[in-house]
Amino acid sequence: MRSLSLGQAILIVALCAMLALVVVGIVWVSDATNGVDDVAMDENGWIALGLGSFFSLAIGCGLMALMFVSSRRGYDEAADPFRKRSRDRT
Template sequence: MRSLNLGQILVIAALIAMLVLAGIGIASVWDATNGVDDAAMDEDGWIALGLGAFVSVVLGCGLMALMFFSSRRGYDEAADPFRKRRPKA
């Protein structure tokens, strides 16, 4: 196994510290809102939630379709003219 240098150790330590701080923040917000039952949504909130979910699903499906068709038609191939093309199986 390769040993880590000082820069890599500092990056890992910073990432772990951010993860711990995010967990502490999430836990504190969870405790602060625990037991609060007066967060009811009205009709406008449900409409916004439904439209947001619908737009997210449509956007995700559209981007996946673009990625699929782009890969199928060869648009994702390398632009290097010296690279040999692989024969299709």
């Protein structure tokens, strides 16, 4: 196993620090002292949350799939006038 360079070590430390900040933020936001636990959600709220999450994920995955299919089939090449074509037409 090769050793890490200085840049890679700094990157790993920075990413771990950001992860720690995110975890601390989540704990702080979900803490009971902020008054968030006093809000109750009824059945309609849970249904709306579930459906909204599902359809957001479905639309995101569908658009990403269309992007990859479009890229692999070459549909994007015609829309990019600055890219040089790899195939020469003779």
